[in-house]
Amino acid sequence: MSAPTGCKLVGRWRIVEADIWDRAYLDLCGQATIIIGADGRGEIAFGAMQATLDVEYSPTSIAFTWIGFDEMDEVSGEGSAELLEDGAIEIEFEYDSGDEAVLKATPVAFSTAC
16 A cells, blocks of 8 residues: 555654653664655664554555564564644554554655765
8 A cells, every 4th residue: 555645654753752662762773763665664762672564544644554573583563653733653562462562753854965
């Protein structure tokens, strides 16, 4: 599924906070990020977890299922993200095991070298 024209969540986002983890954990293995592609795919990485996303779109929100690895163990789940008034996104992230977290991410500005 491709993103609808004007979907404001497509792009790279820096995960800056979570309700159950501190910033040190989020950036444990690198900068915590979520990438939302326009082709129905995406990626998320924070802590020791890395996963791919299967994305469904609306103009100001997405829903996704995900599968990946956390500390070498296979994990999966589902989630959603919604654009906030301040331009950030709020991500509801659920593991199939029942663990849930709310994450906040800000857009990553791209620069072009001259």
